Amino acid sequence: DNPATNGSIVGYANPPFAEQTIIHNGNQSMPMAYDNAVGKSEATLTLTSNKDWTVNGVNTLTIWFRGDFGNTAETLYITLNGNARVDNDNPDAALRGSWTQWNIPLQAFADQGVNLTNVNSITLGLSSATGGTGMMYFDDIQLHPPAQ
Template sequence: MELTLSAVRDWTEEGVAELSIWFRGNPASVGSFVEAPASTYTMTATGADIWNDADEFHYAFKTLTGPGSIVAKVLSVDNTDAWAKAGVMIRETLAAGSKFAAVYITPGNGCRFQARTDSDVDATSDTSVATAEQTVIVAPYWVKLERDVAGNFRASYSSNGSTWRQMSWNPQSISMSSNVYVGLAVTSHNNSATCQVQFSNVTITDTAGQQWANQDVGIASNAAEPLYVAVSNSAGTPAVVVNDDMNAAVTDTWTEWVIPLSAFNDQGINLTNVDRIAIGLGTQGNITVPGGSGKMYFDDIRLYQPTEAAE
């Protein structure tokens, strides 16, 4: 973020000696997906839920064209909430409000079939027709989700991976594009906790040769990078001051950064003739090495007279 001042500014008037900037970022992502040993997958995730009109979860996925199915054995689910969810999903896009169908194993609400039948609307569930049998299921358990050529989704569960029980909410008709994302979904249903889940025996139709991809969906997060301020005169090299906290970008509460103006003056900046200020992340002036991703917020950028030390 760079601002060219409309007129030359004298940063020494009225005895000012400090630059104050308030900033806030987003926490670092805790989402992960690891295969070890072979064909056993460990995922971690936070997130409010896969529910309402926008989801927050971690997704490991491949792409599917047309009809298909996914099967997985949910080996374990951390009890971060009774409604923490771990299961299989078919999803139209990677947007938070995308249409989806999914069948999950939860720590306290059994095996559940849920869906969003249109983009950016509240998700729906099998709650009204859930059976007593399915509501007491816990990991380890098998789940399956199928899409047919007409766009009907059917969910089922199994204790052994061979004898399947169709869920009473079947089928759910959801109009999705032919090309969709299919994979494993995890949410902690608790933004302050990380849910760890293990899967095995994952099979997906017509995805041979594809590598897994994984990412957070709907969760705001930042990569940890240095935060800096650069001040310059009209014809000169900027003076750069870097925040002492190398994790400033993942600070998720409003924080004041006070910089003595002498830090710029000592680098040769004429404080009576300031015409440009820039705030950035990473290495100032870097245009070749990709940086991290995320969003930062800045407010109340001001000059102050020296702060008096407390007696």
């Protein structure tokens, strides 16, 4: 991404690139440093497979995140297909020093025009505080069917 408009860095500069100590589950999490001096910080994954988010009746996107008390308070958000954005309800999400589960109903994206059978990108982002900085960790990004 263009550093003139995006202040995020995903992963570490040297191996191991993923975080291997601050994890929610498994062996690693995704670290994302943010510096909103340019306005926002985002990490986008373009999907080349598994683009149908209706298979097996899934209806919820779950993301585990962790911030730090030393971070600048920021709005944490998810964007699908580059234009349908859902903000986390907690404006201080970046300050959460423990792992926090965020369940997002997929209908929230469909209501904004996303065709859930053809999701082509997912973006994790932080914005709002001009010049805000910090480090976030993301883990266990999953789709879930309705609870049984």
